[in-house]
Amino acid sequence: MDSRTDALVIGGGATGTGIARDLARRGVDVTLVERDGLSSGTSGRSHGLLHSGARYAEADGPEAEACLEENRILRRIGGACVRETRGLFVQLADDEPAYFDAKRDACEDLGIETEVVDGDAAREAVPDLADDVDRAMWVPDGVVLPSRLSAANAADAREHGARIRTHAPVTDVTVEDGRVTSVALGGDADETVRPTYVVNATGPHAGRIADMVGATVEMRPTRGVMVSVEYDGLEPVLNRCREPDDGDxxxxxxxxxxxxxxxxxxxxxxxxxxxxxxxxxxxxxxxxMLPPVATAPRVRTWWGVRPLYEPEEAARGGRGISRGFHLLDHTDDGVANCCSVVGGKLTTYRRMAETTADLVCDRLGVTADCTTADERLPGASEPARLDAFVREFDGQGPTDADLVGSESRD
Known part of the structure; x- marks a missing residue:
């Protein structure tokens, strides 16, 4: 079976579904394909932090500002896709005070709201906090539920005419005269899509899809472990206030x-x-930081893979540097109707989607503006509806497995 579409988006994580939502709202005919269920890759296997920008403030001011702006937008449009916590950066006795001071000053310069408290005040807010916490800093971090977020974006895209195809892996790509002319899908789809434009939003797999198209995307994927343990009553996200490292x-x-x-x-x-x-x-x-977690019963463990862009990692030195996103127009590779979006983070998924949709619309001659920062996601105030979207799109990742559907279990 053959089908036609103006824009084929490959990849069903937050960025891919965000692109599909943005394009569909601008009136573009969109098909999104994902090889498994939604959120089966990086998005659904993250730690779920909604960044305030504080983590990157002293290292990359522009990226920190982007995080802060998108944090505020997502709180406004996301409803039950986010949890309204705060964040607490804690300085232990062995941590470098100058690093804390630099982060605080950078946050203030960028307009990231902070409040510095001493160790006693921090332990009053988090009673199990370590005894050697010297001081701490409140910031407006939060928590994202990526399974709900991706599913809600996909549902909104569909409401505006998009086709969402899960369990539809790309098996072959045909390029003729410098353009992608067809993309073959396997799995549940078993069809050939003939797109006008193709977006590669496959995260750490972007290099493989680019190879199929005849383009080059150099990736440096890295894995990271997440461990969920039993612990009740923690309000804020806790961040170790030191150079980024394991377990912080x-x-x-x-x-x-x-x-x-x-x-x-x-x-x-x-x-x-x-x-x-x-x-x-x-x-x-x-x-x-929080001693009781050392002996707390382990609930589940999972790994995620970051979609890092090799040229940036080589130029900037790897871990500890803020990672922005990169939109790669493959015209320079001789493929005029394809782009790849790589890097970035869950917090800035909507901005990544808007930038990508701007490029696609330019290529398609569409002049409609982006509306995704202003329109709430469907089901934002109805957790049960969001969870129904997750089930429908087979979108449950391990990050929020304990939270999605929790209202119906209570």
């Missing part, structure tokens, strides 16, 4: 907390080692 974040999830993470290069984002040392190191380092 704790994300609250109701009766659980998610401990993260590591950063280890992988050759194949589908086939990589799940090393026990990563779990041990992550738990040990997170317990330096």
């Amino acid at each position: 974040i704790i994300v609250p999830h109701g009766g659980e907390v998610v401990l993260g993470t590591t950063s280890v290069s992988v050759d194949d984002p589908d086939d990589y080692e799940h090393a026990e040392w990563e779990i041990t190191e992550t738990v040990r380092e997170c317990a330096a």
Whole structure:
């Protein structure tokens, strides 16, 4: 079976579904395809932090500003796709005070709201916080439920005419005269799509799809472990206030907390080692902030793979540097109707989608403006409806498995 579409979006994570939503709202005929269920890749296997920008403030001001703006937008449009927590950066006795000071000053310069408190005040807010916390800083971090977020974006895209095809892996691509003319789908789809334009939003798999198109995208994927343990009552996200390292974040999830993470290069984002040392190191380092997690019962463990862009990683030195996103127009590779979007983070998915949709609309001659920052996601105030979207699109990832559907279980 053959079908035609103005824009074929490959990849069903937050960025891909966000692109489909944006384009559909601008009146573009869109088909989104995902090889598994929605959120089966990087988006659904993250730690779920809604960044305020504070983590990157002293290293990359523009990216921190983008995080802050998108944080505010997502709180406005996302409803029950986010949890309204705060964030607390904690300085332990062995941590460098100058780093804390630099982060605080950078946050203030960027307009990221902060409040510095001493160790006693921090422990009053988080009673189990380590005794050697010298001081801490409140920031407007939050928590994202990526399964709900991706499913809600897909549902909104569909409401505006898009076709959402899950379990539809790309099996072949035909390029003629410098343009993609057809994309063959396997799995449940078993059809050939003839697109006017193609967007590669496949995260760490972007290089493989680009190869099929005849373009080049150099990726440097890295894996990171997340460990969810039983712990009830933590309100804020906890961040270790030091240079980014293993085990420096704790994300609250109701009766659980998610401990993260590591950063280890992988050759194949589908086939990589799940090393026990990563779990041990992550738990040990997170317990330096919140000691009870060291012995808390483990609920589940999962790894995610970051879609890092090799040229940026090589130029900027890898971990510890803020990672923005890159929109690659493959016209320079001799493929005029295809682009790839790589890098970035969950918090800025909507901005990545808007930038990509702008390029696609320019190529298609569409002049409609982006509306995704202003229109609430469908089901935003109805958790049960959001969870129904997740089930419909087979979109449950491990990040928020304890939260999605929790209202109906209570």
